[in-house]
Amino acid sequence: MLALWCGAVVLVAAVSVAAAQDQAPAASTPAASTPAAPAASTPPPAARQAAAPQAVPGFWDPRRRPERPDLSRLTVIRFMTETDYPPFNFTGPDGNPAGFNVDLARMICEEIKVTCTVQMRRFETLVDAINSNRGDAVIASMAMTSQLRTKLDFTDPYYRVPARFVSRRDAVMADVRPEYLEGKKVGAIAGSAHEAYLKTFFTDAQIVGFPNDEALRMALRRGEVDFIFGDAIALAFWISGTDAGDCCAFSGGPFVESRFFGEGVGIGVKKGNDLLRQALNWAMFRLWEKGRYTDLWLRYFSVSPF
16 A cells, blocks of 8 residues: 555645646656656756645555444553654643644544543653553654564554755756756765665766765755755755755655655554554544545645655
8 A cells, every 4th residue: 555655645725636746756656666767858847846835645545445443442542652853742832742643643532532642751662661561552753664563563654754855946946857967966964865865876966975964954055065865854844944044945756765765654553453553544544534634734844845
């Protein structure tokens, strides 16, 4: 299901999904393992990217509606999340857990019609807390890695962290493909999956490694590189924040190749707890189907990473 559907978006402002997909670069679709080249007669895009409607990722295939499990067997769900990873998890002004993950957990409990608690703990303690029955489900932006799958079972992904290019606003490209960046200076964090992706597929670009996000972003602001490539969620907040000084914007669409950027983020439950895992999958599908997931996403992401 993930390979079929994780690249789909809902465009708010009456723009069709089909039109958005027609404009997306072939390299950014989940099914493509390498960036596809355009026809030889296609020139690099000269037109600058116009302000786009907000895009919301859709990770659920409407053709694969999950069956409703026996929810009567669930009386309470004890969610656990981490302490400080805004905007996904943080302590609100009232001292209670807040953030995207927390709001999603509460919406899930409303959909299932079950009592819900949310407890914050240090990230490194969450897996042990679930396996020692101090909680039922981890909703903490936990990437579904092969290593973690040996310790927890996971729901379907409820978001992924795509990679994207960012350029200065006067050099935005609607589409980014390897041949368009020939000879261009492209920055990435040294040793990261993003740098590895560039070295694999954008072989004619001049790839420049940086030690951290601050150095990477400042290089783009100063014009020392033409593009930077990295975590689209973090870049979306930088673009819309004061640190960027309105200098920069996304170029092209998202890249979600799982070999480099992971399988996505899911809710973790104790291994073998199929009832809870299925209930969470059913509830998330229902929230997406009703448009409530879209509303939640738009509340937290003013600049879409997708």
